[in-house]
Amino acid sequence: MSAAAKLVFPAPDAPAPGIPVEVAPGILWLRLALPFALNHVNIYLIEDGPGWAVLDTGINDARSRAWWEALLAGPLAERKPTRLICTHFHPDHVGLAGWLANRCGLELTMSRTEYLTTQLHRRWAETTEIEAYRAFFTANGLDETAIGSILERDIGYRWLTTDLPSSFLRIASGDVVTIGGRRFEVLTGGGHSPELVMLLCREDGVFLAADQVLAKISPNVSVWPQEPASDPLGDFLHTLAALRAAVPAGVLTLPAHNLPFRNLHARIDELTRHHADRCDAIAQACREPLLPAEIVPKLFPRRLDAHQTGFAFGETLAHVNYMLRAGRMRAEPGDDGRMRVRAA
Ligand SMILES: [Zn+2]
Numbered sequence: 001m002s003a004a005a006k007l008v009f010p011a012p013d014a015p016a017p018g019i020p021v022e023v024a025p026g027i028l029w030l031r032l033a034l035p036f037a038l039n040h041v042n043i044y045l046i047e048d049g050p051g052w053a054v055l056d057t058g059i060n061d062a063r064s065r066a067w068w069e070a071l072l073a074g075p076l077a078e079r080k081p082t083r084l085i086c087t088h089f090h091p092d093h094v095g096l097a098g099w100l101a102n103r104c105g106l107e108l109t110m111s112r113t114e115y116l117t118t119q120l121h122r123r124w125a126e127t128t129e130i131e132a133y134r135a136f137f138t139a140n141g142l143d144e145t146a147i148g149s150i151l152e153r154d155i156g157y158r159w160l161t162t163d164l165p166s167s168f169l170r171i172a173s174g175d176v177v178t179i180g181g182r183r184f185e186v187l188t189g190g191g192h193s194p195e196l197v198m199l200l201c202r203e204d205g206v207f208l209a210a211d212q213v214l215a216k217i218s219p220n221v222s223v224w225p226q227e228p229a230s231d232p233l234g235d236f237l238h239t240l241a242a243l244r245a246a247v248p249a250g251v252l253t254l255p256a257h258n259l260p261f262r263n264l265h266a267r268i269d270e271l272t273r274h275h276a277d278r279c280d281a282i283a284q285a286c287r288e289p290l291l292p293a294e295i296v297p298k299l300f301p302r303r304l305d306a307h308q309t310g311f312a313f314g315e316t317l318a319h320v321n322y323m324l325r326a327g328r329m330r331a332e333p334g335d336d337g338r339m340r341v342r343a344a
Pocket of ligand 1: 193
């Protein structure tokens with residue numbers, strides 16, 4: 001029996017977009033739509049005295065703003081948002097943070113790295129760094145169409161997010177945040193984003209996992225051109241091991257995508273195995289030296305569009321960098337001066 005079969009989904013029917021439902025005592029689950037292949041994000045509202053602490057916001061588009069306006073005029077009219085916590089810099093999580101904080105007079109709580117990374121990504125479209133990034137992708141073997149799609153996505157970040165408040169309240173691993181009299185331990189994770197915030201209410205057995213552990217999707221773990229030698233897969237696997245040790249097996253996990261589930265440890269084991277299998281597949285594929293982009297079709301045999309190729313490339317490079325560090329691969333320059341990798 002696979003670990004997936006052991007996951008339990010206590011609330012198998014997701015709420016309709018924009019309609020909050022109680023998923024755990026004092027925690028509302030809200031879904032907002034996304035205009036991507038991954039078509040939704042889960043937002044949570046945590047009871048906080050007279051109102052609700054909001055965890056993540058959805059993307060900056062007209063539809064999400066309209067849902068928030070309807071919520072503020074309807075279900076949240078009496079009990080208003082009290083504060084805003086954003087888990088990480090991706091636009092489906094932080095997209096409306098500036099707008100919502102301004103609209104409702106809320107203080108924004110984030111980890112420092114996620115706040116700064118949001119600011120960094122918002123200014124990309126204004127810089128000439130784009131040409132340096134293009135060179136990075138070319139050196140790794142990506143074609144012009146895929147490169148164009150990746151750069152378009154990165155520039156698009158600016159329009160999918162709103163200006164953050166000029167100051168924020170920092171939270172970090174080891175902090176305890178009190179929300180409505182309940183203690184939530186702050187855990188942070190790496191790999192999917194640099195300092196992703198998760199909240200654990202040990203007393204009530206509830207774990208708000210953001211994108212670190214999802215039931216159906218393997219969270220994207222990618223190398224980005226600003227930090228070409230980074231090891232996000234190492235960070236991600238390290239975080240999974242730390243979560244397995246720190247978070248009790250019996251918690252209800254409330255993730256930012258897919259359904260809430262039980263049996264977190266089984267899912268952690270499955271994700272860990274998935275990446276080990278992928279490393280083995282890369283070692284198999286790289287008996288001859290290859291450019292990183294040449295490995296992508298060997299790992300993802302189905303046809304990928306340019307957008308998917310961008311993610312698949314970043315994910316492949318994450319595995320390559322991890323294996324280079326572990327001594328399982330080595331890099332060697334080709335006749336054209338571009339670096340290729342092969343199994344060690
Ligand atoms: Zn994310």
